[in-house]
Amino acid sequence: xxxxGQLASDPDLLDDxxxxxxxxxxxxxxxxxxxxVGDFRPIxxxxxxxxxxxxRNKIKALGGGNAGYRPVRGDGNCAWRAFAFRxxxxxxxxxxxxxxxxxxxxxxxxxxxxxxxxSDTGYIDFVEETFNLFQxxxxxxxxxxxxxxxxxxxxxxxxxHFRLLAAAYIKTHADDYIPFIDHGEGADIGEYCNRNIExxxxxxxxxxxxxxxxxxxxxDLGVVYMDRSAGDEAVVHKFSPxxxxxxxxxPSLMIDLLYRPGHYDIFYK
Amino acid sequence: MPGYTKRLGRxxxxxxxxPAVGISVFQADDFxxxxxxxxxxxxxPLYAGKTFRLQFRFTPTYPIEAPEVQFIASLxxxxxxxxxxxxxxxxxxxxxxxxxxxxxxVGSVSMSIQSMLAGNDRNERPPDDARYIASAPISPKQTRxxxxxxxx
Numbered sequence: 001x002x003x004x005g006q007l008a009s010d011p012d013l014l015d016d017x018x019x020x021x022x023x024x025x026x027x028x029x030x031x032x033x034x035x036x037v038g039d040f041r042p043i044x045x046x047x048x049x050x051x052x053x054x055x056r057n058k059i060k061a062l063g064g065g066n067a068g069y070r071p072v073r074g075d076g077n078c079a080w081r082a083f084a085f086r087x088x089x090x091x092x093x094x095x096x097x098x099x100x101x102x103x104x105x106x107x108x109x110x111x112x113x114x115x116x117x118x119s120d121t122g123y124i125d126f127v128e129e130t131f132n133l134f135q136x137x138x139x140x141x142x143x144x145x146x147x148x149x150x151x152x153x154x155x156x157x158x159x160x161h162f163r164l165l166a167a168a169y170i171k172t173h174a175d176d177y178i179p180f181i182d183h184g185e186g187a188d189i190g191e192y193c194n195r196n197i198e199x200x201x202x203x204x205x206x207x208x209x210x211x212x213x214x215x216x217x218x219x220d221l222g223v224v225y226m227d228r229s230a231g232d233e234a235v236v237h238k239f240s241p242x243x244x245x246x247x248x249x250x251p252s253l254m255i256d257l258l259y260r261p262g263h264y265d266i267f268y269k
Numbered sequence: 270m271p272g273y274t275k276r277l278g279r280x281x282x283x284x285x286x287x288p289a290v291g292i293s294v295f296q297a298d299d300f301x302x303x304x305x306x307x308x309x310x311x312x313x314p315l316y317a318g319k320t321f322r323l324q325f326r327f328t329p330t331y332p333i334e335a336p337e338v339q340f341i342a343s344l345x346x347x348x349x350x351x352x353x354x355x356x357x358x359x360x361x362x363x364x365x366x367x368x369x370x371x372x373x374x375v376g377s378v379s380m381s382i383q384s385m386l387a388g389n390d391r392n393e394r395p396p397d398d399a400r401y402i403a404s405a406p407i408s409p410k411q412t413r414x415x416x417x418x419x420x421x
Contacts, residue, residue: 119283121279124279160371194368198372199370200369
């Protein structure tokens, strides 16, 4: 073990445990500033962040009254975490029977993972975490759901489950996706999914969101693009599942995300 | 029991009951370090008749984060010659770094490394081998490898 004072000046001297400890400290500091899933904020808070007229006009056009957003930590998983949290938040407002139907509907989609060739050894723990939460959901308060999602082990597992569903959808519908992936030099679907979707902490692109919505069947997604493009209203991209009815007819949900270049938060109309 | 030990227990079961050709568990007594022996099954003259030993190190963040994987030398186990394998056993392979995903397993990583060897016909070390091993961190995961040439 080396002296504390040497650490900063000579990184080669850091042993593995020290690196692990320092990395954890950095993560803890980050976590105390930005929880994985934050609390709801009214839209006026967002407005106060911007001086730029284009942004301000677009934010004002998002609506007043009850509109707002919920910040999600920018760690490369924000779109996935935002989607997953809002999915469970919307479900939590439904009846016990509807939650169960939704759980069964999603459970049926696990077959996608097998069709895509994933080993159950590789995916089963993540899938289980999702359905554990389904079990607990009817008795949870809104605050408990936020706490649950701020447990990294729980929300990371659910994110991996959702990432694998999206990647599995692309792999099992390769013909639909090849034209978007192949830019002339041939495309390897497996490699695309590995680098862009399965890899943890890689931000979701348009294709990933489309595949996620298709894999889940019961969710419509709207992404509000809050960027510097011309116009007084933010462009909204809508993603709807190709298939329309799932097993057991679980209720359909509408999730809205707020996109600012490089980052997604949850949007509430 | 923390989640990662459950997962590793399941992986160990798979490796023992349904092993891939040329991949065998040499030692897995705990959930910290495993040693896996691999052989290259085609007749690649660089590796024919030899067995190599991979060391996997896990932390409780596995499999969200990649295990630390490298070749280790011991009696009858040398570090395989390969333009992406340093003489200290560190391996430059994207699946161990930025290409890691939690769906990967010890078995699938072993197979990736096995096929990386099978496809190689160059009896050489990376061009920066001497410089790298002189200052390499203990853990290969602390190295930011540049995956500049996927065709080797």
